[in-house]
């Protein structure tokens with residue numbers, strides 16, 4: 245009988261007799277899990293900004309702010325590079341930016357302070373929110389709403405942040421700067437909040 249990789253693999257996978265086979269099986273499954281989690285992490289595209297933030301170390305983060313943004317400086321309104329150029333022009337930034345197709349960009353490292361909140365205050369009275377928060381910008385205009393792919397990416401990213409930080413508040417920009425800010429525009433806040441409390445495999 246001809247022995248190839250597949251027959252060896254099948255034998256290993258179906259054999260229950262030897263301890264060594266069990267170890268190989270566990271190692272293989274662990275490798276698969278690591279591979280899948282790595283794939284999901286690598287979906288974040290780095291487009292690091294040079295301005296609009298300050299370098300920080302060991303800051304404590306317990307707030308997440310959701311925004312929306314589009315390019316209103318001429319050209320395609322949903323163009324990622326034009327939006328980033330606009331941020332540079334105004335000296336602002338956010339940690340993440342989620343494009344219309346759900347693609348997630350990292351603009352500022354989480355440990356650094358991104359200038360995204362402006363003059364604002366939290367329900368517990370704290371001000372200067374940039375230093376304790378993370379910001380996520382959803383690419384969307386006043387007349388549009390976010391796409392389902394964007395919502396899915398936002399939920400995935402939020403769950404990842406919830407797992408890594410003790411978030412006291414997840415709020416809209418309009419919640420922390422009422423009267424001054426109205427974003428995220430046309431955003432189904434209730435649906436988002438329901439989705440971040442579900443298990444990931446209940447999303448579809």
Ligand SMILES: [Zn+2]
Nearest residue numbers: 311312417427
């Ligand atoms: Zn905003």
